[in-house]
Amino acid sequence: MISRDELYKLVWSEPMTKVATRxxxxxxxxxRMCTLLNVPRPERGYWAKLAVGKASAQPPLPAALPGDPLHWSKEGERLPVAKVEVPKPPVPSGKKPSIPRDCSHGLIRGAKAHFEKTRQIEEWDYLKPYKKLLVDVVTSREGLDRALSLANDLFNALESMGHRVVMAPTQESMRRVNVDTPSVDYWHHTRYWSPYRPTVVYVGSIAIGLIIFEYPETATLRYLNGKYVRDTVELERRHSRNSYRSWTTTRELPSGRFRIFAYSPYHSVSFSRTWDETKTASLRPKLKGIAQEIEAMAPKLAQDLEKARREAEVRHQQWLVEEDRRKREEDQKRIRQSEAESDADLRKIIGTWSEVVGVERFLAGVEQRAEQLSPDERLRVQDRLTLAREFLGTQDPLDFFLNWRTPVERYQPRYPENE
Structure with missing residues (x-):
């Protein structure tokens, strides 16, 4: 893992090819990694110009913006996350922020073409684009232009207040709530499209998730010519007498009205706030106020995050104590088990020793009796004794005793006080 400061020093100390080889x-x-970390790098031909004293001056490393990655790791190890700090209240300038409507925000620019490349859907259903790294907008084809325009104006309003709107950085594990059940994260099943990464606005170092959602309404669909279409008064009058060829059903369909979600993308803190359009009131005139309300959420969210961090630290310390207690108990259990197994094994060896002594006494008795037999019979008995000893194997009790393992040989205590 390397920080952007270290990468900056490296790429300005020797050619990129040598740094890449490392x-x-x-x-x-x-x-590309330099671009991702916002690290300026030497232009083509810089080192040749430097050799003759004609190279341009080395630009300074720009300060990292909220949400910018601060480290790069080729191995994919978990990267440190910037510390969350309570944002300072903005200094009033006496001038109201203006929304540059004619400016296309970077997340909106080119997004329409990707949304239109959608998976197969009904003409009245929600778009499900193939591209997943997109701005967080959930809408129908009919509402796409309005949704992107609303998102663009909201993002520009926030950025005019000095707050950066971006896709959540890859190094920060941020969640995205479901638009139908905001209390549930995006792993929960939902019928709506969702992006790979949430769209967030940074108020200071605090990220707040944003979703533009064309919320549904209950509508009537009529089955005609092999497909469902939105029912109208004219269709109902025309087909009411032909119910065997046409029938209706109700579905939750895009309403043409939008909802703005602002929520906590942090796993440790849950909250969400919504603003809805109605049939008579658009959200567009309220965007300045909505942006200010989103800005005002950041201090409370920062406090909740700090509280959650402290509670998590307490839980972690409690877990460490409990884990230490469990390991000590397991250590004592293993010690008692090794002692019991060693004792049982020793008693078994003692029993085997007694058995071996009895066998040896039996074989010695047979050998003694064989001395009284004729030479042929004595030879026959001695051959059988040899076969018996080979069959029984070693009969030296000392071999059994040397194979016995003491409790410490069976298990080495992990805690000296348990020995």
């Missing part, structure tokens, strides 16, 4: 990557890949 990390076993290509020069073009390292250049």
């Amino acid at each position: 990390f076993d990557v290509s020069g073009s890949y390292l250049a």
Whole structure:
């Protein structure tokens, strides 16, 4: 893992190809990492110009913006996350922020074409684009232009107040709530499309999730010519007498009205706030106020995050104490078990020793009796004794005793006080 400061020093100390070789990557890949971490790098031909004293001045490393990655790891290890701080209240300038409506926000620019490349849906259903790294907008084809325009104006309003709107950084594990059940994260099943990463606005270092959602309403669909279409008064009058060829059903369909979600993308804190359009009131005139309300959420969210962090630390310390207690108990249990097994094994060896002594006494008695037999019979008995000893194997009790394992040989205590 390398920080952006370290990467900046490296790329200005030697050519990119040499730096890339250190990390076993290509020069073009390292250049993309410099772009991702907002690290300026030497232009083409810089080192040749430097050799003759004609190179341009080295630009300074720009300060990282909220949400910018601060580290890069080729191995994919977990990267440290910037500390969350309570944002300072803005200094009133005496001038109201203006919304540059003619400016297309970076997240909106080019998004329409990707939304229109959708999976197969009914003409009245929600879009489900193939591209998943998109601005968090959930809408129908008919409402797409209005949804993107509303998102663009909201993002511009927030950025005019000095708050950056971006897709959630990959190094920060942020959740995205479901638009139908805001208390449930995006792993829960939902009928709506969702992006790979949430769209967030940074108020200071605090991220707040944003979703533009064309919320549904109950509508009537009529089955005609093999498909469902929205029912109208004219269709109902025309087909009411032909119910065997046409029938109706109710579904939750896009309403043409929008809801703005603002929510906590942090797993440790849950909250969400919504603003809804109605048939008579649009959200567009309220965007300045909505942006100010979103800004005002950040201090409370920062406090909740700090409280959650302290509670998590307490739980972690309690877990460590409990884990230490469990390991000590397990250590004592293993010690008692090793002692019991060693004792049982020793008693078994003693019993085996007695048995071996009896066998040896039996074989010695047979051998003694064989001395009284004729030479042929004595030879026959001695051959059988030899076969018997080979069959029984070692009969030296000392071999059994040397194979016995003491309790410490069976298990080495992990805690000296348990020995």
